[in-house]
Each structure stands twice: as C-alpha cells, then as structure tokens.
Amino acid sequence: MRRNRKRESLRLGSVARSLLVCGCIAVAGLTYVYQKNQIYRLGEEVKKHEATLLALDKRNAMLAAQLAQFKSPAYLEARCQQYHLGLAAPRDTQVIRLPEPGAEWDMKVPPMAATPVPAKKPAPKKVVARR
Amino acid sequence: MTLHRQQTRMLIVLCGVSLLFTAFAMRLVQLQVWRHEELAQLAANNRERTIHRQGRRGKILDARGNLLANSQSVRIVAADPSMTASNALATAQQLAPLLALDVPTLTAKLSSPGRYVRLKQKVDEDTAAKIRALKIKGLVLEDQFVRTYPNGALASHVIGFVNHEQTGVQGIEAAMENYLQGRAGYETIERDRKGREIRVLREEVLAPRDGCDVVLTVDQVIQHIAEVELDKAMAEHRPQAGVIIVSRPKTGEILAMASRPTFDLNDPGRFPADARRNRCISDVAEPGSTFKIVVCSGALNDGLVRLEDRFDCHNGEFLYAGRVLHDAHPYGILPVEAILYKSSNIGAAVIGIKMGAPTLYRYIQAFGFGRKTGIALPGEVSGIAHPLAKWTALSITRIPMGHEIAATPLQMIMALNAIANGGRLMRPLIVKRVVSPEGEPLLNFEPRQVGQPITPRASALMTAALRKVVTPEGTAPKAAVEHYDVAGKTGTAQKIENGQYVRKYYSSFIGYLPAADPELSILVSLDNPVGGAYYGGTVSGPVFSEVARKVAQYLGLPAQQPQSDSQLAKL
Numbered sequence: 001m002r003r004n005r006k007r008e009s010l011r012l013g014s015v016a017r018s019l020l021v022c023g024c025i026a027v028a029g030l031t032y033v034y035q036k037n038q039i040y041r042l043g044e045e046v047k048k049h050e051a052t053l054l055a056l057d058k059r060n061a062m063l064a065a066q067l068a069q070f071k072s073p074a075y076l077e078a079r080c081q082q083y084h085l086g087l088a089a090p091r092d093t094q095v096i097r098l099p100e101p102g103a104e105w106d107m108k109v110p111p112m113a114a115t116p117v118p119a120k121k122p123a124p125k126k127v128v129a130r131r
Numbered sequence: 132m133t134l135h136r137q138q139t140r141m142l143i144v145l146c147g148v149s150l151l152f153t154a155f156a157m158r159l160v161q162l163q164v165w166r167h168e169e170l171a172q173l174a175a176n177n178r179e180r181t182i183h184r185q186g187r188r189g190k191i192l193d194a195r196g197n198l199l200a201n202s203q204s205v206r207i208v209a210a211d212p213s214m215t216a217s218n219a220l221a222t223a224q225q226l227a228p229l230l231a232l233d234v235p236t237l238t239a240k241l242s243s244p245g246r247y248v249r250l251k252q253k254v255d256e257d258t259a260a261k262i263r264a265l266k267i268k269g270l271v272l273e274d275q276f277v278r279t280y281p282n283g284a285l286a287s288h289v290i291g292f293v294n295h296e297q298t299g300v301q302g303i304e305a306a307m308e309n310y311l312q313g314r315a316g317y318e319t320i321e322r323d324r325k326g327r328e329i330r331v332l333r334e335e336v337l338a339p340r341d342g343c344d345v346v347l348t349v350d351q352v353i354q355h356i357a358e359v360e361l362d363k364a365m366a367e368h369r370p371q372a373g374v375i376i377v378s379r380p381k382t383g384e385i386l387a388m389a390s391r392p393t394f395d396l397n398d399p400g401r402f403p404a405d406a407r408r409n410r411c412i413s414d415v416a417e418p419g420s421t422f423k424i425v426v427c428s429g430a431l432n433d434g435l436v437r438l439e440d441r442f443d444c445h446n447g448e449f450l451y452a453g454r455v456l457h458d459a460h461p462y463g464i465l466p467v468e469a470i471l472y473k474s475s476n477i478g479a480a481v482i483g484i485k486m487g488a489p490t491l492y493r494y495i496q497a498f499g500f501g502r503k504t505g506i507a508l509p510g511e512v513s514g515i516a517h518p519l520a521k522w523t524a525l526s527i528t529r530i531p532m533g534h535e536i537a538a539t540p541l542q543m544i545m546a547l548n549a550i551a552n553g554g555r556l557m558r559p560l561i562v563k564r565v566v567s568p569e570g571e572p573l574l575n576f577e578p579r580q581v582g583q584p585i586t587p588r589a590s591a592l593m594t595a596a597l598r599k600v601v602t603p604e605g606t607a608p609k610a611a612v613e614h615y616d617v618a619g620k621t622g623t624a625q626k627i628e629n630g631q632y633v634r635k636y637y638s639s640f641i642g643y644l645p646a647a648d649p650e651l652s653i654l655v656s657l658d659n660p661v662g663g664a665y666y667g668g669t670v671s672g673p674v675f676s677e678v679a680r681k682v683a684q685y686l687g688l689p690a691q692q693p694q695s696d697s698q699l700a701k702l
Contacts, residue, residue: 039331040329040331042331043329043330043331044330046330047328047330055256057204058203058204058256059256061187061201061202061203061204062203062255062256064198064201065198065201065203065279065281066281067198068197068198068199068201068281068282069281069282071197072197072281072282072285072351072355073351073352073355074282074283074285074355089681089684
C-alpha cells in the first residue's frame with residue numbers, strides 16, 4: 001500500500017512541474033548570461049563607435065582648419081597669381097554704374113510698358129528703273 | 132602502547148593541521164580585515180584607471196562665420212626607453228621619416244635612461260596612425276590640443292594667442308577666455324587582463340565640455356584689404372609703425388583692425404614683443420589736426436560759431452601767451468568751414484579761445500577722450516586728457532589743434548563716428564555673439580550708445596565742412612573716392628622725443644562714406660613716414676582712398692551722385 005503511494009508521488013505531473021521549474025531557472029540563467037554577454041558586446045561596440053566618433057571629430061577639426069586656410073583671401077590671391085588665372089577685382093574703369101531711377105526719373109520718362117511701340121513701317125521697295 | 136602512540140601522532144597531526152588552518156585563518160583575517168582598505172585600493176589600482184579629458188577650446192569666427200582660430204587634436208609621441216633601448220636603432224630608423232627627425236637623435240632618445248622620453252610634440256593624426264600601425268612596443272601616443280590660426284598673421288592683434296597651457300594671453304583669446312575655455316572632464320574605467328577598457332564597467336563621472344565659439348564683428352575680407360593696403364603703405368613710406376581701423380559708424384562695429392609691425396599667430400614667440408602690441412588700442416599719440424573735429428563740432432553745437440563765420444588766421448603767425456603759433460600755410464580771414472578743410476591751426480585755436488577752456492574740456496570728455504572706450508580687448512589705455520586744473524595758458528590754443536592731448540587711434544575713430552552718426556557716440560563693438568558648442572546663441576552684443584556729444588544738426592554741419600577736405604581746395608584731395616561722397620580730416624602731428632618736438636610726424640587721415648548716410652569709417656595712421664612726404668593728406672589720404680574704394684566695392688555700397696551742401700544741411 002505504502003509502496004503504491006510512493007509510486008503515485010513520482011508521477012509525471014510533479015516531475016514535469018519540477019522539470020519546468022528547473023527549465024525556467026535554466027532559461028533565466030542562460031538569458032542572464034546571454035544578456036551579460038550582449039551587454040559586454042554592445043559595450044565593446046559603443047567603445048568602437050566612440051573611438052570612431054572621436055577620430056572623426058578630430059579629423060573634422062583638422063579639415064575645418066584646412067578649409068579655412070584654403071578660403072582665406074591671402075591664399076586665394078596667391079593661388080590666382082600662381083596659376084595665372086587672370087582673376088582680379090574689377091577696376092573702376094571696368095564697372096559701369098547705372099543710377100537707380102528715382103521719382104524724378106519716373107516723372108520724366110513714362111514707364112516702358114505704357115509707351116506704345118510704333119509699328120515699323122515696311123521699308124519702301126527700291127525701284128530700280130530699268131533702262 | 133601502539134594505540135597510545137597512534138593517538139599521540141593523531142593529536143600532533145591534528146594540532147599541526149589546526150595550527151596551519153589557524154595561521155591561514157589569521158592571514159585571511161589580516162588580508163581581509165586589517166589590510167582590507169590598502170589591498171582593495173591596490174586591486175582597484177590594477178583594474179581601474181581615471182582618465183582626464185580636456186574639453187576643446189572654442190572657435191573664433193569672423194562676422195561671416197569664417198574660421199579665425201580653432202583647436203586641433205594632435206599627439207605627443209613618447210617612449211619608455213626601458214622597453215625601446217634593446218632595439219633602439221631599428222626603431223629609430225622606422226620612426227625617423229615619420230617624425231622628421233634624424234636617426235642618431237632618435238636612437239639617443241630611445242636608449243636614454245629613465246622610463247619616459249618625449250620624441251616629438253604636435254604630431255598630426257595621420258602620422259600618429261602610421262606610427263600606431265608599426266606596433267612598436269614601448270611607444271606612447273598622448274593626446275594634446277594645439278591652437279591653430281588658419282590665416283596666419285591676419286588680424287593677429289585682434290585675435291591674440293594662447294600660451295602652452297592653452298590659456299589666452301592676448302586679444303580676444305584673453306578677453307573671452309571664460310567663454311572659449313573648455314571644461315575638463317574625467318572618467319573612471321576598468322581594464323581587462325590585457326589592459327583594454329571594459330566599456331560596460333565605465334563610471335563616467337564628469338563629461339568634458341567644449342568651449343563656446345566667439346563670433347567677431349571683424350570681416351576677414353575687409354581685414355585682408357586693410358592689411359594689404361597697410362603693407363603697401365609700409366613699403367612705400369617706410370614708417371616705424373602703422374594702423375588702419377575700419378568701422379561702421381552707426382553701430383560702432385569694428386570691421387577691421389590692422390596694426391604693423393605684426394606677427395604670425397602660429398608662432399608668436401618668434402616675434403619681438405613690440406610686434407605683438409595692438410597699437411590701435413595701446414599706443415597713444417597727439418592726434419594733431421584730426422582733433423580739430425572736436426573743437427569745431429563743439430563750437431557749432433553750442434551755436435558759438437556758424438560754418439560761414441569768419442575768423443582771422445593772422446597770416447600764419449599768432450602770438451598768444453608769449454608764444455607764436457604757426458600755420459603750415461599762411462591764411463588771412465577764413466570761414467569756419469575753411470578752417471576745417473584747410474586745417475588752420477590758428478583758426479582752430481581762435482575757435483578754442485572763443486569756446487573757453489571749460490566748454491572745450493566738456494567736449495573733450497563728451498567725445499570720450501581721456502577714458503577707455505570699453506572695447507572687449509585687453510590692453511586698452513585711456514589716453515591723456517589733462518584735467519582743467521592742469522591746463523596752462525597755452526593749452527587753449529594747443530589742444531584745439533591736437534597737441535597737449537593724447538589719444539589712441541580707436542578713440543579718434545569713435546569720436547569721428549559720433550560726428551558721422553548724428554552725434555551719437557557708440558561703444559566700439561568687436562564681439563558680435565557667443566555661441567554654445569551646440570550652436571545655440573548664448574550672448575548677443577548689441578550696439579550701445581554711450582553718449583551724445585553733439586546734436587544731429589551740428590553733426591550735419593560738420594559733415595558738410597568735412598566733405599570739402601577731399602576736394603582740391605582741401606588738404607586731402609587724394610583721399611577722395613570716385614563715385615562716393617567722402618567726409619574726412621587730415622592730421623599731421625609732430626612727434627615728441629625726450630620732451631622735445633622733433634622733425635618726425637604721425638600722418639593720419641580719418642574719414643567716412645557715404646557722407647550723407649555713412650556706412651563706413653576708416654582711420655589710417657602712419658608713425659614717422661620717411662622719404663619726404665609726411666602730410667596726412669599726402670601719405671595717409673591715398674591709403675584711405677584705396678581701402679575705402681575696395682571695401683565699398685566688397686560691401687556693395689551703391690554708388691552715388693555727390694550731394695550739394697543744401698541737401699546735406701537738410702539731413
């Protein structure tokens with residue numbers, strides 16, 4: 001009788017429950033280890049990206065300085081002379097300054113659109129007398 | 132007997148084992164309890180490391196966002212000779228071409244005694260990467276920031292420079308140190324067996340913070356124009372020194388500030404201290420005839436004189452208080468306007484006498500002489516404007532012509548700006564704004580009026596008179612600018628050496644354009660030009676004209692028809 005009861009207590013249900021608990025613990029443990037591993041791996045990735053960012057930042061600063069040097073008026077003038085580009089600021093004689101029409105101008109000259117353009121008369125045909 | 136012996140042996144072994152375990156336990160207690168702090172610290176030292184990181188110093192930019200000063204990260208290449216000594220020659224041969232050093236020097240350094248030796252500083256990142264690729268044991272690459280100035284000597288006196296500790300010592304670098312300087316940070320990291328950081332265990336305590344960027348009112352193209360023209364004038368007239376200031380009268384913004392001799396910002400130590408001085412704010416001199424604008428505008432403002440009032444200029448010799456005052460050219464009766472455009476010393480003295488010393492002194496103060504302008508640059512001096520109590524009988528005739536008073540070039544141009552700007556005296560502005568490292572504006576410096584020495588009407592009258600200075604009748608026809616209406620004043624002041632006036636001169640010209648609605652004011656001053664010409668109109672006038680023409684063209688100032696006196700008077 002007692003033996004039968006003992007056999008009954010080792011039935012599938014309790015074994016399964018025990019296995020489930022063990023499995024849960026194992027999964028939790030494995031998840032923990034996996035996550036730890038992921039954290040470490042991601043940490044390493046972050047470190048790598050940080051190093052890249054720092055390197056890019058340094059390079060950016062270096063290139064910004066170079067760009068500023070290339071854009072400086074003195075450098076541009078020197079390069080223009082070096083390559084004989086013939087680029088120079090226009091001289092006063094090369095600049096035609098047009099006065100902006102003010103109110104007085106408006107009164108004297110009617111607006112262009114309001115002035116009818118006379119139709120061109122066809123030029124008279126030259127008649128060449130034939131001898 | 133045997134049992135007894137066995138028991139004794141067992142007891143001995145037991146005692147021995149007990150003693151051993153007791154010893155172990157005591158050692159354990161000693162290590163874990165008594166020496167816990169010390170050993171925990173040692174363990175932490177092996178594992179942990181605190182890294183200090185310096186924040187990058189802020190940039191200095193011109194008014195259009197062009198970079199004038201920047202901090203770059205470079206490397207210090209150092210070595211541990213205890214590790215490199217065994218293979219010093221081979222290592223030196225590898226490093227020599229990269230570091231641009233000769234092999235014997237490098238070999239000597241790599242095999243020197245001690246555990247740290249610097250091989251080279253300011254090594255750029257590309258070279259550092261090549262050195263790292265060599266994988267030489269015992270080499271260390273340390274971080275270092277260096278300040279670089281892409282334009283070299285351009286605006287050197289304004290920008291200033293930093294010392295080895297990256298602290299500003301001159302110019303904007305020093306004046307804006309609190310904003311430019313980055314904040315240092317540190318982080319505690321844990322390392323693995325190979326000395327690599329375990330990122331997840333990093334305890335970042337304080338992140339470094341970059342410094343703020345400072346935006347100036349200076350425009351690098353206008354600065355370049357001013358410096359090129361100043362260099363030309365230096366080559367042509369060979370003065371001891373020279374300055375050019377370009378400003379905007381309405382706001383007091385400084386668009387360019389050039390001073391000669393100059394220095395390269397990337398290597399300031401190579402130049403004498405004299406070359407590093409910003410003469411625009413730290414040198415004082417008697418302004419000479421340019422100062423007549425103060426006495427005349429004061430007299431016009433108080434209604435003591437009108438432009439058409441006529442004064443006797445005593446044919447070039449005026450005896451007053453036992454001393455004779457001379458004019459460069461003898462004049463008879465001149466109107467106030469002509470006193471200005473012909474620059475009669477006697478005429479100015481007579482107007483000064485009519486004003487009286489207290490009134491003249493009031494205007495000297497009102498125009499800002501004798502005190503600092505308040506520009507955000509270190510090293511500015513106040514100039515010399517003696518208090519009324521110290522004036523002699525002669526002072527009332529000498530001060531109106533710009534003697535017995537000393538001013539900086541900046542003070543002179545700010546006084547002229549007040550005349551150009553309807554009588555409003557502005558504070559000079561050289562810093563436009565301060566921007567955070569994230570690009571957010573932190574501080575905006577707005578134009579600030581600090582006084583109103585004269586009324587807009589007196590200002591317009593002065594402009595009408597000063598316009599004639601650049602006509603053939605005036606003292607500076609060479610300062611005229613084609614297509615623009617210019618108002619200005621010449622100055623030729625004798626220098627004083629050892630308390631005596633000597634035959635050396637400050638030749639200057641100050642002016643603004645367009646006269647009716649000024650957008651630009653320019654000061655040109657050359658200290659002791661040699662080669663014959665020394666008059667302000669002859670020496671500095673053409674320099675003014677050239678700078679004004681180019682800057683007006685660059686700024687796209689519309690060309691204008693000359694306005695009549697009546698039109699100007701209406702303004």
